[in-house]
Amino acid sequence: MKVLGLRHAGTGIFLTYLVPDTLLFIPLFQIVKVLGLLNSYWGMVLVYPTLTVPFCTWIMIGYFQSIPKEA
Numbered sequence: 001m002k003v004l005g006l007r008h009a010g011t012g013i014f015l016t017y018l019v020p021d022t023l024l025f026i027p028l029f030q031i032v033k034v035l036g037l038l039n040s041y042w043g044m045v046l047v048y049p050t051l052t053v054p055f056c057t058w059i060m061i062g063y064f065q066s067i068p069k070e071a
Helices: 002-018 025-036 041-066
Strands: none
Touching: 002 041, 025 041
């Protein structure tokens, strides 16, 4: 059961990565504007992980799957 859940999570993260960043610019701008974080470091702290975490997680999943399991 655990493996099935992990497989679905990995697929979800991969599909999130397939969404182009250009489609997220306007919604992210609106969110940052509503929060009052335009032209601030905190705005970047919010936006940067939103764009990079799915990619990094997908890369890490591939790495962890390549590690041999010790019994």
